[in-house]
Amino acid sequence: MKELYRYRDLIWTLVERDLKVRYRRSAIGFLWTMLQPLLTMLVLQLVFSAIFRFELRNYPVYALSGILFWNFFQQSIISSMNSLKGNAPILQKLPVPMEVFPLATVISGVVNLAFALVPLFVILLATGHRLGWSLAFLPVSILIAALFTLGAGLLLSPLAVFFSDVVELVGVVLMLCFYLTPCFYPMSIVQRHPFFWVIRYSPLRSILEVFRDPIYFSKVPPLSHLSLALTVTLVVLLVGWLGFRRSADRIPFYF
């Protein structure tokens, strides 16, 4: 931990560089971060209002909040996994604490999420959604999501160094998780399914609910959601951290 503090400026610089690269590439790079989830939302709106009919008021806000959470989670996991591999030359020649790379990736993911929240707020206002003080809780929700993601990223990123096909494998698993997490559908439509419990008790869902509660339901997450999400986050973070520490020594041997 003390080591990481010493390298704090490095972490910020890596975040800055990541964002610069992301937004310098294309003229509308910045806009794209906001536009992409909006377009996804529109597609979902079309599909779901035409095919399925669920009783869900203000579906756009429901879906968009789910998608923003998911994009953050998925992109951060994948880039964490690539971050160690991508910095192989550094890890072979300089004694840098390797955690800085996944950590910087997750932080820049949070910044992107913050940008992507702008259109969400626009939609909240445009649709006359009830805005409550509960929104003040959102930063805490994001912090929980970020720590959870960091834990998962720490756990998976060394594997990506040891085995070249892990990233693709995780990509497929993430897709499965996406459908097993109520990002864009309400819980009510899966209630009758025999595997309902998988979705209901999924750790990812608890993180998502804590993120969505203050936005969509205009309420501070109830203690039941919050305690579950916190427990899940702490466990994942701890396991991820320990796993990372255990394998970190072997990482420079694998490039």
Next chain:
Amino acid sequence: MTEPVIQLDSLALCYRLPKQRIGSIKEYFIHFVKGNLVYERLWALQGLDLSVTAGEFVGVIGPNGAGKSTLAKVISGVLKPTRGERRVRGRISPILELTTGFDFELTGYENIFLNGLLLGRTRREVKAALDSIIDFSGLEEFIHTPIRNYSSGMVARLGFSIATAWVPELLILDEVLAVGDSRFVRRCQERIKSFQEAGTTTLLVSHASELLRESCSRCLWLERGRLVADGEPGEVIDRYEEAMRGPREGVAAEAPASS
């Protein structure tokens, strides 16, 4: 007697090289099921004991594959020893390669920050050293140019200037003094000498025996992961060169320990 700056106790390092190139979970799984996950163990360092006190200038010689670079990496803290112990006191400036950590899309100026931070410095420390880094590198004119436009010599100069911008307790150099023009090389040597006067301990891996002869206070001869000799530079280097000239008998290396 002061505490040593470098202390190695029966330090060994093993590279585990898979007999087959296993790069994916799929292959790993197949080999695991077939029960032929075989690794070749290469002991690059085989039980080294070393104690270096503050202010010593230690040269390391040895043929290719002797474990010199591995030793530099272990002392730097990049590689963790497989067995034995490594204790290093104080701040290290490891210069294992001069182009490490550069982002070729960024300008020289931006890279000074990136590189300094990778060496564990804060932004403030880099800012304070900025002028002296640029000045030493002699790249004022090009400092705001992306370094992909630099020649390899220019990149190396910048790398050396950043890595030596602060006086470390321990300086580790792995074959990095062979770059740049002779004038720059001389300036590098002067800087290393000034560090020496400031009390820095230096570990210099090199094939340039003349350089080692004139700058070192102690010389290690490494071969197949073992210390062959450790002592007065002139004497060690003479013996080494003698051995290199003769037919390749070398030092009888024992079969790598297996476990």
